[in-house]
Amino acid sequence: MVTEQAVVDVLDETIQALTHLDFNKLETLEQRISAFARSGARCNENSLELILAKKRLLELILQNCEANLNTLNRLHGRNTRDPWAH
Secondary structure (H helix, E strand, O other), X not given: OOOHHHHHHHHHHHHHHHHOOOHHHHHHHHHHHHHHXXXXXXXXXXXXXXXXXXXXHHHHHHXXXXXXXXXXXXXXXXHHHHHHHO
């Protein structure tokens, strides 16, 4: 059975892996999270607040990553078009 601490740990590790862009670690964490989901374990209400806070932090990081990726794609598109425009 999955403990609440295991969920908190995997969220912390995911945040750290995203921060360092460690894609191998993210793949490993994805497998662990899938196993948690398949187990059907429920969290204790006392620890739910901490888990939800970590989830909100992870969502903010992902939104920031998405915004940065969109900016990089836009800049890359501009940089590949500009040399041909002259």
